[in-house]
Amino acid sequence: MQQTIHFINGQWLAGEGAAIASVDPTKNDTFWQGNAASAAQVEKAISAARTALPAWSAMSVEARLTIIKKFAELLGEHKTEFAALIAQETGKPLWETATEVGAMIGKIGISEKAYYERTGTVENPMPVGKAFIRHKPHGVVAVFGPYNFPGHLPNGHIVPALIAGNTVVFKPSDLTPAVAQKTVELWQQAGIPDGVLNLVQGEVDTGKALAAHPHIDGLFFTGSSRTGKLLHEQFAGHPGKILALEMGGNNPLVVTDVADTKAAVHDIIQSAFVTSGQRCTCARRLFIPATPAGDALVDALVAATANISVGHYDADPQPFMGAMISVAAAKGMVAAQQSLQQLGAKSLLELKHLDTNTGLVSPGIIDVTDILDSMPDEEHFGPLVKVIRYTSFDEAIAEANNTRFGLSAGLLSDSEADYQHFFSHIRAGIVNWNRPITGASSAAPFGGIGESGNHRASAYYAADYCAYPVASVELEQVTLPGTLSPGLKL
Numbered sequence: 001m002q003q004t005i006h007f008i009n010g011q012w013l014a015g016e017g018a019a020i021a022s023v024d025p026t027k028n029d030t031f032w033q034g035n036a037a038s039a040a041q042v043e044k045a046i047s048a049a050r051t052a053l054p055a056w057s058a059m060s061v062e063a064r065l066t067i068i069k070k071f072a073e074l075l076g077e078h079k080t081e082f083a084a085l086i087a088q089e090t091g092k093p094l095w096e097t098a099t100e101v102g103a104m105i106g107k108i109g110i111s112e113k114a115y116y117e118r119t120g121t122v123e124n125p126m127p128v129g130k131a132f133i134r135h136k137p138h139g140v141v142a143v144f145g146p147y148n149f150p151g152h153l154p155n156g157h158i159v160p161a162l163i164a165g166n167t168v169v170f171k172p173s174d175l176t177p178a179v180a181q182k183t184v185e186l187w188q189q190a191g192i193p194d195g196v197l198n199l200v201q202g203e204v205d206t207g208k209a210l211a212a213h214p215h216i217d218g219l220f221f222t223g224s225s226r227t228g229k230l231l232h233e234q235f236a237g238h239p240g241k242i243l244a245l246e247m248g249g250n251n252p253l254v255v256t257d258v259a260d261t262k263a264a265v266h267d268i269i270q271s272a273f274v275t276s277g278q279r280c281t282c283a284r285r286l287f288i289p290a291t292p293a294g295d296a297l298v299d300a301l302v303a304a305t306a307n308i309s310v311g312h313y314d315a316d317p318q319p320f321m322g323a324m325i326s327v328a329a330a331k332g333m334v335a336a337q338q339s340l341q342q343l344g345a346k347s348l349l350e351l352k353h354l355d356t357n358t359g360l361v362s363p364g365i366i367d368v369t370d371i372l373d374s375m376p377d378e379e380h381f382g383p384l385v386k387v388i389r390y391t392s393f394d395e396a397i398a399e400a401n402n403t404r405f406g407l408s409a410g411l412l413s414d415s416e417a418d419y420q421h422f423f424s425h426i427r428a429g430i431v432n433w434n435r436p437i438t439g440a441s442s443a444a445p446f447g448g449i450g451e452s453g454n455h456r457a458s459a460y461y462a463a464d465y466c467a468y469p470v471a472s473v474e475l476e477q478v479t480l481p482g483t484l485s486p487g488l489k490l
């Protein structure tokens with residue numbers, strides 16, 4: 001019997017499209033299978049969301065929040081099994097996936113606060129009548145998620161969209177369909193009305209059918225810059241549709257003078273290698289002074305990175321890094337390293353594919369100082385950090401800005417003056433000082449400039465793209481003004 005993996009108008013349905021599967025990248029085990037949604041099923045999901053829209057958007061926000069808070073409660077009750085499923089499907093260690101479920105739960109309270117604060121109702125007195133600023137939902141929105149946080153990042157679009165009164169068609173990453181299915185099962189258990197949240201699974205064809213559909217009012221996307229740009233092109237000529245793009249980065253982390261080498265090494269490792277380097281905020285380029293102190297820092301970093309434990313998500317003791325999402329992703333990182341080496345970069349610690357049947361790779365460090373002119377400005381989405389040795393701080397900042405992206409950036413320095421200079425000149429949406437550049441807060445806006453986003457920051461500011469403002473001047477009765485405009489006689 002075919003698996004029922006799509007949730008359309010409150011019903012779980014089997015797909016009519018091509019066979020799809022999910023593979024545990026740590027154990028090379030296919031543990032989930034189904035068939036993708038056909039274009040006709042995507043159409044049905046959109047139609048269900050359209051039909052559900054008037055009732056959902058007419059409910060009070062408090063009534064919507066009752067269901068949404070029930071979902072948070074269920075996430076809490078199912079935290080252990082949900083974290084285990086994310087670990088199985090992504091390869092991330094259990095300690096990390098527990099924090100992902102925690103972030104999903106935390107998102108509900110934060111999004112409620114953001115809804116009222118950023119899209120609430122404002123009343124202003126007028127000489128005659130009153131002026132109001134209110135907000136309305138866009139309508140039917142599509143949500144696209146990436147594989148690296150298959151629970152947390154789609155949740156960061158879905159929750160604020162539902163609070164604001166939109167209805168949703170969710171298309172998760174085809175690499176993490178099981179987490180998406182479990183998420184939607186919990187929404188169903190929470191009592192989400194039929195058609196308010198729909199799930200369509202599949203690969204690129206399903207995504208294209210959803211993104212291209214004329215009856216969606218918006219699309220909230222987290223994923224690669226390549227896909228985001230395709231969607232941006234597709235949305236050209238549709239100014240009435242809202243498009244929020246959260247994309248990749250080629251993020252710089254600059255070090256100047258630091259007294260505590262061990263602390264600096266810690267922050268570099270947390271920035272470059274957490275989640276096996278599969279976070280959009282991960283440090284990709286590490287700028288270290290070409291000084292004896294810089295040499296000592298590089299040596300300490302190489303030694304500590306060589307000691308990072310890489311292993312199965314459920315190993316005991318737990319590893320710092322689990323597997324990458326797939327064998328293909330692991331091979332892609334080996335190939336990226338090889339092509340940098342061919343350009344003349346020098347590996348300080350080689351990234352290795354530890355078991356070629358799995359996504360397990362060890363972290364790598366490569367010195368690219370001599371190939372800056374030929375190095376491509378690419379996001380290598382894995383545990384490989386590129387070291388650039390510099391002689392002048394201003395040159396380091398200029399090179400840090402020499403990217404088409406602009407998501408996160410950081411400075412490790414004991415000098416406040418250096419930080420002020422860095423902050424003034426660096427171009428990125430997240431700029432940290434003496435803290436890792438991963439681990440952004442949901443209580444702050446989250447987004448980047450350049451090809452990292454389209455100025456629709458997510459997290460705390462997601463409320464902004466989930467509703468449009470309506471300005472009104474209102475008076476209870478039609479009333480003749482005390483003074484008429486010149487030239488007017490009534």
Ligand SMILES: NC(=O)c1ccc[n+]([C@@H]2O[C@H](COP(=O)([O-])OP(=O)(O)OC[C@H]3O[C@@H](n4cnc5c(N)ncnc54)[C@H](O)[C@@H]3O)[C@@H](O)[C@H]2O)c1
Pocket residue numbers: 144145146147148149153171172173174202203204207208211222223224225226227228230246247248249279280281379381407447452
């Ligand atoms: N800025 C952020 O908030 C953020 C967060 C996490 C990940 N990311 C980025 O996401 C990337 C990793 O995620 P990924 O590989 O899953 O991204 P991806 O772009 O491959 O996929 C994202 C989603 O788009 C769908 N998709 C792919 N091609 C499509 C097309 N042509 N038309 C319509 N839909 C399509 C996918 O099925 C998936 O649901 C990295 O680049 C990372 O930096 C960004």
Ligand SMILES: O=CCC[C@H](NC(=O)CCC(=O)O)C(=O)O
Pocket residue numbers: 148149153156278279280281437438439440441442443446458459460
């Ligand atoms: O991979 C990209 C996301 C990385 C993560 N960012 C967030 O969780 C932002 C906060 C939010 O969306 O609520 C990170 O910075 O580690």
